[in-house]
Amino acid sequence: MRSIGKISGMLLSVVIMLSTVVQAKNDIEGVRVWPSPDSTRVVFDLSAKPDYSYFMLKNPLRLVVDFDNTSKVDKLPKIPVEHRLISKLRYSKPKSSNGTRVVFDLSSSVKPVVMALAPAGPYKNRLVVDLYATQTSLYSNDKSQAKKRERLTDRDIIIAIDAGHGGEDPGSIGPSGTYEKNVTLPIAKRLARLIDKQPGMKARLIRTGDYYLKIHTRSTKAREKRADFFVSIHADAFSSPGPSGSSVWVLSLRRANSEIGKWLEDKEKHSQLLGGAAELIKDTANEKYLAKALLDMSMDHSMKTALQVADEVVGELRKVTKLHKKRPQSANFGVLKSPDIPSILVETGFISNPKEERLLKSGNHQEKLARAIFKSIKNYYKRNPPDDSLFARLKEPGQHVVKSGESLSVLANRYGVSISALKKANQLTKDTLYIGQVLTIPKA
Known part of the structure; x- marks a missing residue:
């Protein structure tokens, strides 16, 4: 009898455990909304990997996201005015009793990109909802978008400044918890202020706030701003705290050839990159070969310019901080891929090194780094100004x-x-x- 009682007790324990498993729920622990000029990102922080589905509705426009076996957070955030794509976040009746349904009331037509992200760095499991305004392609042949640059005199030299990472992407994290994204943006803004004070130069920030931008869109934004030069600001990191010092990177020849191939395969990009030349070679049997010749020349000019500026930056950084690499390095960084805009990437120091982490957080050190980069770019363009620029007339x-x-x-x-x-x-x-x-x- 004692054996039977013991078995019954064990069975009861198993039943209770199974019941607990069935009743166990994932939890939405928080909801974050990231501001961005071109899109809106909403992040759901969860206690476990999400089981979800979503669909769109019209009249009125809505995006509906269903979380299975998930409990909701008490309060959804209000939507700031800069999020013109979403008017409101709200709950609605879920499709199952143990689920949660979140409705995005939309103010305009969007393309949703929904993805689950595994825990990384400071973040747990997440469901990320990116909303992009539906619009004509950036590479459309529509004449209203394919405006040619008017021939101006005394124009400003445009410098596009890219603050690495942002929003949901913190970049590298220092020993005391400093996010790379919170170092790169202040340096980028300091550099922009110096450039804007210089007659004949104008800065254009690729990222103006704490939001996420895809790598491939950064050079696209620089092109939209008609940039003469592109500089991306980052902070390096390593698995141990030992390495230190800054470095400057340019596009590798291997990556350059790869990007030329991609542009050649996309004929819609020809007119955007080649301008009036694209009209001359349009609909001819040799279009692809002529386009390649022009692309090769454009890439050759961009890489030469980038390397010369990179040499200058290394020389100026040497005066204000330790160098990790004494010469410019080449790599396959996606942010440097543009064949028509000279581009460099500056690693301002190792955020994984405790001493350099403290320096990178210092406003005084950030200013020194910004001035070194500014002086290098200014000196190059004073020697090599575009013909239609103010620098050219003053030279x-x-x-x-x-x-x-x-x-x-x-x-x-x-x-x-x-x-x-x-x-x-x-x-x-x-x-x-x-x-x-x-x-x-x-x-x-």
């Missing part, structure tokens, strides 16, 4: 005193001018120079 012919070992070819290469231009500017009939001779250096 006066320079002078050079010939030193031992210098020749016309050496000086022509140094100043980016032709030998014939040097001879013409100085009324030279021979290639011979003498030490101490003063030469006028024409505009490049």
Whole structure:
């Protein structure tokens, strides 16, 4: 009898355990809304991996997200005015008694992207809802969008500044809990202020607040802003606290060739990248080959410019902080992929190093880093201004005193001018120079 009682007790325990499992629920622990100029992201923080489904409704426009076996959070956040895509978040009757239904009341047509994310860094399980306004493609051939840049004089040189990471993506995290995204944005804003104070230059921030941007959209935004140059600000990290110092990165040749191939396959991008040249080669049998030649030249110019600026940045950073790499490095960073805009990525230091984490949080150090980057970009464009820019008009012919070992070819290469231009500017009939001779250096 005792054996039977013991077995019955064990069965009862199993039944209770099974009942507990059946009744166990996932919990929505919080809901966060991230501001963004072009989209809205809503994040549901959950205690376990979400089991969910969603669908769209019209008249009025709504997105409905169903969580199975999930309890709701007490209060949903109010939607700030900058979220023009969503007018309200609210609950509705769930499809099952143990579920939760959240309704997004929409103010305009959207494309939803819904995805579950596993725990990472400071975050637990999440369900992320990205809403993108439906609009004409960025690469549309629509004439209203394919406006050509008017030929201006004395225009500003546009510098696009990308603060790495943001929103749901914190980037690397320092030993004391500092998020990379909270370091890159202040440095980017300081750099923007310095650029905007410089006559003939204008800054355009790719990310102006704490929100997420996809990697491939960052160079697209720079192109929309008609940027002459693109600089992305980051902070490095390693699995141990030892490594330290800043570094500067440019696009690798391997990645460059890959990106040219992608642009060639997408004919809609030809007109956007090649401008008026695309109209000349349109509908011809050789369009792809001519487009490749133009893309190759564009990429070659971008990579040369980026490398020259990167050299300058390394030299200026050396004056204000320790260097991790003494020369510019090349890599396959997605943010550097644009074939038509010279681009660099600056790792301002190792946030995983306790000392550098403290420095990167310091306003004084952030200002030094911003000034080093600003000075490098300004110096490059003062020597190599776009023809239609204010910098070009203000640039006066320079002078050079010939030193031992210098020749016309050496000086022509140094100043980016032709030998014939040097001879013409100085009324030279021979290639011979003498030490101490003063030469006028024409505009490049």
